[in-house]
Amino acid sequence: MLRILFVWTCIAFFNFIAIAFFIPVDLITDHAKEEISNTKEFIGDSSYSYLNNKTYITYKKAFVDTGIQEGSFKLFIPTEDQKDNSGALRNLGAPLFKWIDEKIKMYWNLIYFGMLRFNYLLFFFPIFAPFIIAAAFDGFYTRRIKLITFQLTSATRYGYAMHSIIFLFFVPLFFFLYPFSIHPFFVPLWFILFGLSIRLLASNLHKI
Template structure:
């Protein structure tokens, strides 16, 4: 599989996962997960960091869902009890049951967006530490590559290919982390960066000569 097809496959998986999650994870379960993760943040990093994450997540949710009109669209699609009763005169309970499922999905989707906002802020919280680390891994990879070039070392296409596919997977992991419907420790973020740094270094070292 080419790198482009691999990336497209993960894009499809992420889209399907994001929009199908509200079918299985309820609003109450989402809220419980958010509360648990924020409690972990408060215990590990302190109340100041906890409050900063919450404030920034609220601002992000406001920008993504409220100000864009998405919340208004969701609210407009919710079927009221009055509308359900009116339809029952003609269609019985069939449309009522369908609308209840639709209402539940919309409610779950809204809380899913808020959970995404919280996870996004947790990811951003680590950026000042992780970006220099990844840049250092890339610089080390280039340095090792130059050593190989000067000593006529072997550039393994196999290692490059495996590392490149691993890097694509690892690049998609943060997005999967944002939408994962279960509780995850914030320490997953630096762990993913550590593994990604190893793959990035190998991709650079073993890239074919047209790359360097």
């Protein structure tokens, strides 16, 4: 578990570095527009508007109303008063500060987009939660049938299922942080694979 957590932490760190220095702002913007278009087509305009409004309210309360977003710009970019007090050095570093301003805006857009993806995942949770529960029960009953009929469970399948569940558990972090477009079917597919992995695990338990 710690090894997987370390791997995902490294992925998040390199993702941060790549966005800061190697990925153009326009490219991320284009991918965001593409994903929004695909999501609207997949779940409908009304459902997307609901998710977007819900995300905006949460984002505004958490970062705009608290002053965190504004403070992030003040932390790295001098204000007009600070520039005026600099005298002849007022325009020194202007290209650098412009670049920093664009990157900070891009990061806040990615944070907003990550929150939107989180709400998108929650949108499908009530739909697929019964499927996951049913898959778990089916797995346990399959295990009981194996006990009654003296069939053997598979340690190999149990290991695959356990590793799959651990891997799938961290996949949403990748989903929230990934800066490029992801097809909206990704979330339903994740729920389906998670449910099937739980079923496989339950049906091959060595002890009950």
